[in-house]
Amino acid sequence: MRKSVQNLKVIANHRLNDNHSIIHLQVDGQLENINPGQFANILVDQSQSIFLRRPFSIHTVDYQKNTISILIKEVGEGTRTLAHAQVDSYLSVIFPLGNGFTLPVSKEKVLLVGGGCGVAPLMLLAQILSKDSNEIDILIGARSEIDLVELDQYILFGKLFTTTEDGSHGIMGFVTDHPLFDTKLDQYERIYCCGPEPMMKAVAAKARLSSVKCEVSLENTMACGFGVCLCCVTETTQGHKCICTDGPVFNINQLKWQI
Numbered sequence: 001m002r003k004s005v006q007n008l009k010v011i012a013n014h015r016l017n018d019n020h021s022i023i024h025l026q027v028d029g030q031l032e033n034i035n036p037g038q039f040a041n042i043l044v045d046q047s048q049s050i051f052l053r054r055p056f057s058i059h060t061v062d063y064q065k066n067t068i069s070i071l072i073k074e075v076g077e078g079t080r081t082l083a084h085a086q087v088d089s090y091l092s093v094i095f096p097l098g099n100g101f102t103l104p105v106s107k108e109k110v111l112l113v114g115g116g117c118g119v120a121p122l123m124l125l126a127q128i129l130s131k132d133s134n135e136i137d138i139l140i141g142a143r144s145e146i147d148l149v150e151l152d153q154y155i156l157f158g159k160l161f162t163t164t165e166d167g168s169h170g171i172m173g174f175v176t177d178h179p180l181f182d183t184k185l186d187q188y189e190r191i192y193c194c195g196p197e198p199m200m201k202a203v204a205a206k207a208r209l210s211s212v213k214c215e216v217s218l219e220n221t222m223a224c225g226f227g228v229c230l231c232c233v234t235e236t237t238q239g240h241k242c243i244c245t246d247g248p249v250f251n252i253n254q255l256k257w258q259i
Helices: 077-083 116-131 197-209
Strands: 004-015 020-026 039-042 054-062 067-073 090-097 109-115 135-142 159-164 190-194 213-217 233-236 239-242 249-251
Touching (some): 020 077, 020 090, 039 067, 054 090, 054 116, 067 077, 067 116, 116 135, 190 197, 197 213
Parallel strands (some): 109 135, 109 190, 135 159
Antiparallel strands (some): 004 090, 020 067, 039 090, 233 239
């Protein structure tokens, strides 16, 4: 889909818990194809102190209703303002931006790994992978049970596993402490990962040792989304790349920190 700037109407705002919300946005005209892993840059014009757009992974897409949804975790004034967007209000959105995940060309056994709000692009990815009859395992990590959101939705698309740092849900520890990373990682043909950078580095290191294909979705400040402002440059084996245009999804073999 060609990127465009639209004022999208907020048609629903679902509060998941004290820190997480999902806003549903109505798109003008017929939606073209959006790849899982692509993102939207949203202007926070309701705030007098936020000047840069905020990037958010596109969480879900409904082509029949021509809507997209955004998962928001409140971490500052910008996200807090957007999380409380009123129904029938409008948001200035640039979308879809960046390059998404590489989808299998035939049926594969895949592992989706998400940490914190990094689960956001994995919902759309899981939906698309399940339609193509891929065998999907989903591993989600968080600090505590309260930070785990939409588990009832993810389980619709594959086997669901969880870890929490305090042991309140699933295995206690980080995602790489889960038994899937001990002896079973080579059962997968592909790993998709999104979350905090230390988590992605740990997952990438395990994938590399097991010779499993792995892609990660990087997070950074993306003020423009077009590769002009150079706020989101990351070092790769091919030199410096803009996460917003060359990513946000990268094969781990492209990333300098993986060497």
